[in-house]
Amino acid sequence: MCFMKTARTILALSLTGAFCLTLTAQAPKSVWDGVYTEGQAQRGEGNYHKLCASCHGDDLLGEGQTPPLSGNDFKANWNGQTVDDLFEEVQAAMPADHPGSLTREQNADIIAFLLKSNQFPAGKSELLPDAASLKQIKFEAAKK
Numbered sequence: 001m002c003f004m005k006t007a008r009t010i011l012a013l014s015l016t017g018a019f020c021l022t023l024t025a026q027a028p029k030s031v032w033d034g035v036y037t038e039g040q041a042q043r044g045e046g047n048y049h050k051l052c053a054s055c056h057g058d059d060l061l062g063e064g065q066t067p068p069l070s071g072n073d074f075k076a077n078w079n080g081q082t083v084d085d086l087f088e089e090v091q092a093a094m095p096a097d098h099p100g101s102l103t104r105e106q107n108a109d110i111i112a113f114l115l116k117s118n119q120f121p122a123g124k125s126e127l128l129p130d131a132a133s134l135k136q137i138k139f140e141a142a143k144k
Contacts, residue, residue: 028136028137028138029136029137029138030137030138030139030140030143030144031083031115031120031137031138031139031140032120032121032140032143032144033121033123033137034121034122034123034124034125035083035115035120035123035125035127035137036108036111036112036115036116036122036123036126036127037112037122037123037124037125037126038116038122039126040108040109040112040126040127041109041112041113041115041116041122042113043109043112043113044108044109044110044111044112044113044114044116045113045116047106047109047110047113048060048110048113048114051094051095051102051106051110052069052094052095052110055095055096056068056069060074060114060117069114069117070114070117070118071118072141074114074118075118075139075141076141078139078141079139079140079141080138080139080140081138081139082134082135082136082137082138082139083111083127083134083137083138083139084131084134084135084137085139086111086114086139087107087108087111087129087131087134088131090102090107090110090111091104091107104129104130105129107129108126108127108128108129109127111127112126112127115127
C-alpha cells in the first residue's frame with residue numbers, strides 16, 4: 001500500500017516536471033530575452049557593412065526611401081511581430097541589388113547585429129536561422 005502511494009507520488013511529480021519543461025521549451029520569447037550572442041552580432045556587423053550599409057548607412061539610419069534599421073521608427077515598425085517576420089522580409093528582399101542572395105546564416109547574423117544595435121541584450125545562444133525558432137521570438141519595442 002505504501003509502495004503504491006509512493007509510486008503514484010513519484011509518477012505525479014515526474015509528469016508535472018515533464019509538463020513544466022514542455023511549457024518552458026515552447027514558451028514564446030522576446031527580443032529582450034537575449035536571443036543572440038555577442039559573437040554572432042560581431043559576425044553580423046561585418047556582413048552588414050559589406051552587404052547593407054551602402055543603402056542603409058553605416059549608422060543604420062537609412063535615408064530617403066531606404067528605411068532605418070535602428071531607432072524608434074524601426075522598433076515601432078516591427079513591434080508586435082515575430083523575429084521571423086523581420087527575418088523573412090530581409091531574406092526575400094535584401095540586399096536590394098541581389099534580393100534573396102543572403103544565406104540564412106548570414107541573415108541570422110545580420111539580424112543579431114540589428115538587435116544589438118537597437119540595444120536588445122545578448123544571451124548565451126545564437127539566433128537560429130530556422131523559421132520554427134524565429135516564430136517563437138516576439139519583437140517588442142519596449143521591455144514589459
